[in-house]
Structures are given as C-alpha cells and as structure tokens.
Amino acid sequence: MLQAFRVAGIPIRVDASWLLVFGLISWSLASGYFPRVMPDASVGAAWLHGIVAAALLFASVLLHELSHALVAIEHGVPVAGIRLHVFGGVSEMVAEPPTPQAEALIAGVGPLTSFVIAAVCYGMGRLVAGNPWMVALTGYLAAVNFIIALFNLVPGFPLDGGRLLRAMLWSWSGHFGWATRWATRAGSTFALVLVALGVLRAVGGELVGGLWFVLIGLFLHQAARSSLALAQIREQLEPLRAEDVMTPVPSTTDGSQPLAEAAADGEQVSGDEALLSPGAADAVAPQASAWEAFLKLGVSRRGRVPVVDERSVVGVITQRDIQRVVGVERRRADVARRAA
Ligand SMILES: [Zn+2]
Numbered sequence: 001m002l003q004a005f006r007v008a009g010i011p012i013r014v015d016a017s018w019l020l021v022f023g024l025i026s027w028s029l030a031s032g033y034f035p036r037v038m039p040d041a042s043v044g045a046a047w048l049h050g051i052v053a054a055a056l057l058f059a060s061v062l063l064h065e066l067s068h069a070l071v072a073i074e075h076g077v078p079v080a081g082i083r084l085h086v087f088g089g090v091s092e093m094v095a096e097p098p099t100p101q102a103e104a105l106i107a108g109v110g111p112l113t114s115f116v117i118a119a120v121c122y123g124m125g126r127l128v129a130g131n132p133w134m135v136a137l138t139g140y141l142a143a144v145n146f147i148i149a150l151f152n153l154v155p156g157f158p159l160d161g162g163r164l165l166r167a168m169l170w171s172w173s174g175h176f177g178w179a180t181r182w183a184t185r186a187g188s189t190f191a192l193v194l195v196a197l198g199v200l201r202a203v204g205g206e207l208v209g210g211l212w213f214v215l216i217g218l219f220l221h222q223a224a225r226s227s228l229a230l231a232q233i234r235e236q237l238e239p240l241r242a243e244d245v246m247t248p249v250p251s252t253t254d255g256s257q258p259l260a261e262a263a264a265d266g267e268q269v270s271g272d273e274a275l276l277s278p279g280a281a282d283a284v285a286p287q288a289s290a291w292e293a294f295l296k297l298g299v300s301r302r303g304r305v306p307v308v309d310e311r312s313v314v315g316v317i318t319q320r321d322i323q324r325v326v327g328v329e330r331r332r333a334d335v336a337r338r339a340a
Helices: 018-037 043-074 100-127 133-153 158-175 177-204 207-237 261-264 273-274 289-298 321-338
Strands: 002-007 008-014 077-084 088-094 306-307 312-320
Touching: 008 018, 008 043, 008 177, 018 077, 018 133, 043 077, 043 088, 043 100, 100 133, 100 158, 158 177, 177 207, 177 273, 207 289, 207 321, 289 306, 289 312, 289 321, 312 321
Parallel strands: 008 077
Antiparallel strands: 002 008, 077 088, 306 312
C-alpha cells in the first residue's frame, strides 16, 4: 500500500495492485486501441498516449471517489481516506450516513460525476475534431467514464446503485438493518451473475475478458458479504455503551490511574503512547456507543481502544471484547429465533 498524496485534506492511498493495472491499461491502449485508431503513429507516440490515457482514467476514478468523500463529509460522515485498488476505488467512510436522504446524495454523486466527465470529454472531442490523437483520447475517456457510471448504478450493495437501493428501502421501511440485508442480497446476486457471465465468456473463447468478469464478481460478492456482516455487528453494538463492553482497568487506591501506567498495561510505553490522553482521537468516553469504539478499533494501530473519562483510563476495548459481545448477542438471537 502506497500513501500517495492528499486532496482537500483527504489521504489518497494507492494499492500496489493499481500499478499493475496502470501498466496493463497503458499497454493495451498502446498496443491495441491507439494503433487501431491511428495506424500511421509510431510505437513511442502510441505508448505516450497510452500512458496519458491511463493517467486520465486514474484521475477520473479519483474524481468519482472524491465526489463521494466530499458529499459524505458535508453530511457529517467522516472519511478516513480514499483507496484506489485493482477494481477501482473506494471512499473509506468511518460511519454510515445519518439518513436515507444523505445516503442517496453520497451514493448518487459518484455516478453523476462520471456522467459529467463523460459528457465533458465527449464535448471536447467535438471541439478538437481536427486532431486525431485528441479525438481518440477524449473518445476513450468519454466511453470508460460512461461505463463506470452505468456499472456503478447496478442496484447491488456495495455498488453506488446498491446504496441508492438501500436508501430507498431504508426510507420506505425505516429499518436500516433490513434495508442493508436486501441491498447486500441484491449485490451478492449480481456478483454471481457476473461470475456466470465471465465463465460463459471464457468458454466462448474470450479468456481474459471472462476471467476479469469472474474476478470482479468474486470481489463484489466478498464485499457484499462483509458489508452485511458489518451491518449486523452495527445493529448489535449500537445500543451498547463502551463501558458495557470494555475490560475495566484495575484502578489505584484513589480510584484513578495515571494515563501512562494504564496505557503501559504491562508493556513498554513507547513515544507515541503519549497520544493516549483524554480526548485523543483514538479514545472513547465510557458513554460512547460500542459501535463507535469498534470503528476506532478498526483504525487503531495498537489493536485496542482506551476508554477514558475526564481524568483517567477506566478500561480498554480489544477485538476480543467485541467478539465476546457479538458472539453472545448472536447466540441470544439464535435462541430467540428457535423459540419463536
Ligand atoms: Zn461510486
């Protein structure tokens, strides 16, 4: 994982896998598309345009994700960063949207951005009709952005269309968990259809294209399943408070414990443990929801979240504490279902 740069304060991370895709796209454009539309071009010129086109495609995907992230922040949903990976990109939102309307806006702006980029590229292509290279370049970008917009509008979670579907179901029923279950089911179904189409294409002789469909299908299927699991954990943790799930830190005689000692917890205190103070970004208050603690645990480098009142650390929450609670809740739900 490469930490590349920041845009509008949002960290942009690029998976190493993206470099491979960048190379593949440049190569396929330089050896296929550009020589076909410009038969008398040199190899060097074709490569140069292949790389420029791949870089502009990269920028298009980034703009799509940035639009999600900026609208999310505008609606009070923190964004940890944008990750660009082999299948495109993802805006890592730290919380779910507060309302169905916010979810619809955050999801909808991505495909809208891609449609706008496609339209602008198409328009530019008409303006530069005298320059065959520019026509080829803008034509390519208009087409891929149009496809990105359409693909993302498929109503299967976690695609943007699936988020729009969830927003509609959520608004209609008032139940976030129920809406998530149906939107992720639609996502899993679409993913399996993609895998089946990929197998058919591969059998029909389009091996690379078919394999690509299978890989995207498997990726989406996995993403839909983990989105569902996360939504279920959220349903279980949201009603609980941090102090309900934490492992209490043994306190000293005066009822409080100095922060550094609590942080040490039997381990060496390193320099960055100084971060551990009340109000530190990675700590939670005892009355905070257990879901908030779980989200902070996800980005914690230490693998635990301190629970801090005004003066001292009163407990810590680790993955084990969360698993204990989620496991108990799940067993309770199973018993209830069997009894029903
Ligand atoms: Zn999107």
